[in-house]
Amino acid sequence: MALKHKTPLIDELEKGPWPSFISDIKQVAERKPMCEDLLGVMEQSYMDKEGHWKHGGIVGVLGYGGGVIGRYCDRPDLFPAVAHFHTMRVNQPSSKFYNTDILRKICELWERRGSGLTNMHGSTGDIILLGTTTDELEQVFYELTHNLDMDLGGSGSNLRTPSCCLGKARCEWSCIDTQAITTDLTNEYQDELHRPAFPYKFKFKTSGCPNDCVAAIARADCSIIGTWRDDIRIDQEAVRAYAAGEFAPNGNAHGTGPSALDVQKEVCDLCPTRCIDWDGKNLKIWDENCTRCMHCINVMPRALRPGTDTGATILCGAKAPILEGAQLSSVIIPFIKMEPPYEEFKDFVDKMWDWWMENGKNRERLGEQIQRLGLREFLKALELEPDPRMINTPRYNPYIFYDPADVPGGWEIDGVAFRKRHQA
Amino acid sequence: MATVDHMGKTFEIDEDGFIDSFDSWCPEWVDYVKASEGIQELTEEHWKVIHVLQDYYQKHGIAPMVRILTKVTGYKLKYIYELFPSGPGKGACKMAGLPKPTGCV
Numbered sequence A: 001m002a003l004k005h006k007t008p009l010i011d012e013l014e015k016g017p018w019p020s021f022i023s024d025i026k027q028v029a030e031r032k033p034m035c036e037d038l039l040g041v042m043e044q045s046y047m048d049k050e051g052h053w054k055h056g057g058i059v060g061v062l063g064y065g066g067g068v069i070g071r072y073c074d075r076p077d078l079f080p081a082v083a084h085f086h087t088m089r090v091n092q093p094s095s096k097f098y099n100t101d102i103l104r105k106i107c108e109l110w111e112r113r114g115s116g117l118t119n120m121h122g123s124t125g126d127i128i129l130l131g132t133t134t135d136e137l138e139q140v141f142y143e144l145t146h147n148l149d150m151d152l153g154g155s156g157s158n159l160r161t162p163s164c165c166l167g168k169a170r171c172e173w174s175c176i177d178t179q180a181i182t183t184d185l186t187n188e189y190q191d192e193l194h195r196p197a198f199p200y201k202f203k204f205k206t207s208g209c210p211n212d213c214v215a216a217i218a219r220a221d222c223s224i225i226g227t228w229r230d231d232i233r234i235d236q237e238a239v240r241a242y243a244a245g246e247f248a249p250n251g252n253a254h255g256t257g258p259s260a261l262d263v264q265k266e267v268c269d270l271c272p273t274r275c276i277d278w279d280g281k282n283l284k285i286w287d288e289n290c291t292r293c294m295h296c297i298n299v300m301p302r303a304l305r306p307g308t309d310t311g312a313t314i315l316c317g318a319k320a321p322i323l324e325g326a327q328l329s330s331v332i333i334p335f336i337k338m339e340p341p342y343e344e345f346k347d348f349v350d351k352m353w354d355w356w357m358e359n360g361k362n363r364e365r366l367g368e369q370i371q372r373l374g375l376r377e378f379l380k381a382l383e384l385e386p387d388p389r390m391i392n393t394p395r396y397n398p399y400i401f402y403d404p405a406d407v408p409g410g411w412e413i414d415g416v417a418f419r420k421r422h423q424a
Numbered sequence B: 001m002a003t004v005d006h007m008g009k010t011f012e013i014d015e016d017g018f019i020d021s022f023d024s025w026c027p028e029w030v031d032y033v034k035a036s037e038g039i040q041e042l043t044e045e046h047w048k049v050i051h052v053l054q055d056y057y058q059k060h061g062i063a064p065m066v067r068i069l070t071k072v073t074g075y076k077l078k079y080i081y082e083l084f085p086s087g088p089g090k091g092a093c094k095m096a097g098l099p100k101p102t103g104c105v
Helices: A008-014 A021-029 A033-048 A100-113 A134-146 A178-188 A190-194 A236-243 A295-299 A343-359 A366-373 A375-382 A415-421 B027-036 B044-060 B066-073 B077-083 B087-096
Strands: A087-090 A117-120 A127-130 A204-207 A222-228 A276-278 A283-285 A310-316 A330-336 B002-006 B009-013
Touching: A008 A021, A008 A033, A021 A033, A021 A117, A087 A134, A100 A117, A100 A127, A100 A134, A178 A190, A178 A204, A178 A222, A222 A343, A310 A343, A310 A366, A330 A343, A330 A375, A343 A366, A343 A375, A366 A375, B002 B027, B009 B027, B027 B087, B044 B066, B044 B077, B044 B087, B066 B077, B066 B087, B077 B087
Parallel strands: A204 A222
Antiparallel strands: A087 A127, A117 A127, A222 A310, A276 A283, A310 A330, B002 B009
16 A cells, blocks of 8 residues: 655665564554654655654643653644654563563554554663554553553653563572562652652662673663672582583573583683682682672573572662763662562662752752762762772772761861962 | 633643743633643642742743752642642643743653
8 A cells, every 4th residue: 555655765774684663664554644644754854854753742641740751743734643642651560571462452552542553662661652642641541550450651750660680580590589679669669650759760670680681780770680698509510511511501592502611711711800710620719709790600500500698789870871971880789688578778769869859950860960979978878888899999999088077086177278388 | 833712811822731921821821721630629729839830930930840849838749749630740830831841751
């Protein structure tokens, strides 16, 4: 069927061996005028070399301040079917487990009340329902909450939908129950999730082990990453079997099949703190120097496992570049037992949010605020002691700033008098 | 921009139903908006929020952050959502005649 608009420029995006979202939208455009105009407005943007979506828009459902992102086209005269093209974010189940029944119902709902286009999933983790009109918002919200038992996710300056890795559901390395934590945080912080009150967005992401499959350390304002504080469990027989080529290294991730593993070269020499010795028979790990990088465990999953005294490391401050450059999270709590009802963690969250909201500028992420006011101020607000584990290479950092209040007797510095004595 | 008439006044509104300019605000505007915002009867508490928003806007030229609004009014955010079901940005700012808040997605 011929589509309404000619689209030679965006048709280029269908070429090549990879899947194309243009081909996907064209399939739907045959039955949805909204998607026809969506292709049209994109072609127009490519011709004009500027976008034709207005910035933002303020729409939502009653009772919630987030979950709907307003989109209006600035050429409704040319593309009337996308005059409104709002996005709805739907809170995904922890670890994104679905059955096909619920997926069919979501698609049916969106086919009926929206464009039919979905994005499974957005980078925050939500199900993204792309394109509907203002009139449909309350209807979709009603059906989601009443018929599908699902809720809207976060958008705007609020808590974004917490997300996590597969955790203990599928992964033997998971040191914490990531799904239980994510569900608990989602329920506990409903107000913060639906009614924006923060200076800017805030994300919790939970990974079961330091492999960090949800990239919590790079993306979450508060990253919860599973770890252990005892020793890596070693099955010496299995290490020898890897060396002898009885098992496929790396869980056969490289497709080599069972092949001899050079333990010295592939494991010991690649350990970032060189804390592993291999004498050809036995593997020895100096766990006090282990930084939980997971490399040795990843290479020999049948021989090495995380310890049994498990919990999480809490890190804060990651974000993508918007105002400042991209930032990774920094360790704030080196080890915490993450067990229900997570009271210790929630006390920490309350203090963190109080400090951020009290001092935060509009659109300032937590990480940027820590940078502006200093990690020391952040730790004071959290009532936490500085710890060498908060620093990347503590043994190489000679700078220690003592706080006069922490030193018996203290001291005072008269800046003016100092400058008189040191005039140059 | 669309035009609406209400109680003898004419207002220009954008696609989200915000008034074109703070200078065009008048109490009739509040009466016009309340129905679409799901508000039955305006109480003193509604007016308190509206006046706080307007005072802040006149002083600073922008809408206050939510935290400031809750502090100055003494109302918890959840209560503000009870007063203005579509929220302080979409509901209360619209009624107070403030420009549309520009939020991040």
